[in-house]
Amino acid sequence: MRPYLKAFLFFAMLFAASHVVRLIVTPGVAPVADNEQPTLKFLSAFVLKSLENIGLYGTVIVLLFGVGWLLSNFLPPARR
Numbered sequence: 001m002r003p004y005l006k007a008f009l010f011f012a013m014l015f016a017a018s019h020v021v022r023l024i025v026t027p028g029v030a031p032v033a034d035n036e037q038p039t040l041k042f043l044s045a046f047v048l049k050s051l052e053n054i055g056l057y058g059t060v061i062v063l064l065f066g067v068g069w070l071l072s073n074f075l076p077p078a079r080r
Contacts, residue, residue: 013055025048
């Protein structure tokens with residue numbers, strides 16, 4: 001269970017850190033491509049939002065694997 005916990009903490013910290021940095025560095029900037037020449041704030045908001053999404057989805061995937069592992073431990077072994 002320790003690798004699951006490490007992966008969960010990694011992705012959760014990645015999500016939290018990128019979310020806080022995005023809110024501090026680029027407040028009010030939506031990472032939507034509507035200009036021909038993207039500004040530095042737009043590019044940084046886009047990168048930070050991408051990291052935030054990677055952290056969020058990674059956390060969900062690790063939680064799903066962890067729950068599956070826990071359920072497999074509680075179910076009886078299959079008969080043959």
